[in-house]
Amino acid sequence: MGKKVLAVDDQNTVLMLERMMLSSAGFDVVTARDGEEALEKAAAERPDLILLDVMMPKMDGYAACRALRERPETKSTPILMVTTRSEVTNMQTGYAAGCNEYVTKPFNAVELVAIVQRYLG
């Protein structure tokens, strides 16, 4: 069984692209559509890595990241923020929330897989 990745994004197009590329690289992929669902899935599925969008309904990526870091089971899980927001202040907010890396959209799907492999290789 491959390492498990939780992909969180409110855009189905992005989720489908992430699922397709990561599955073909041998990862098991579970998805969530917003921050709240991400917390539920993270608790239930215990992913090895989380791809987290920032702009989402209900709970945004920063809040979700902070909540994940407060939980023992996801305290040290790698979290990659995947977002169109590339401004320095957004990045600082992301890192302050506890993310490990900041990936900007549009991302190169092959490069995204390489980054995930770097953490889970």
Next chain:
Amino acid sequence: MSKKYPGPTDYVRDVTENTLGYVRELQDELACLRAALGAAESEHRRVVVENEGLRRTIKEHSDQRAKLEELLEAVKRERTEMSARYQSVASETASLATLYVTSYRLQDTLDRAELLTVLQEAIISLLGSEAFVVFDVRRDGSLAEVASMGLDAGQIASVRGRPPLVERCLDSCAIYVEGDGGAEDAGELAAVVPLCREGVAEGVVVIFSLLPHKPSFLPADRELLNLLSAHVAPALHCADLHARAGASS
């Protein structure tokens, strides 16, 4: 008692004996020197032979090194080529994945609103723009806004007026991407993508700018825009037919 003094004969004998002893010493020393010279000559010959052997070995090693350097250069060239090929394949794979996902999503629904969402997701997250507008082309040729993001009313109105570049793209069903020749009148428009069905534009996407961290359009972006240009309008048409069929039944 009278003291006996050496006579001349004794003196000559002593000198002769001393001389003979000295000659013998010199002869012994000469013999040693000759032996040493012989040994040195022998050592010299051995060293010369050894030197020749070493020269041959050095030459062999030099030849081998030259061959290895050639091989190393060939390996480096091959590695560079492989790296470039890998980059190309990776880029193509990423592009194909993007096209596949977009195409799949456009074929996956018969709901007009969902199709417009797919279109916007592709523009925002796959292309990288948050400053665009999508218009339907009405029967009378006027443009009706169906979706937009990051633009003010003036910018949207400027497109609604069908400026020459938009007009040309609608007439020819050809996309315009920033940097294309023959579009000095592009102004602040970065891309114009007519949404065509059977050679007729039924809508248009006008992109004003890319995200700040994306400096320009990539070759793969043109592929994506071509796909949107060719597949969005038929998908919207099917959605409209489906809605009408549902309404009439």
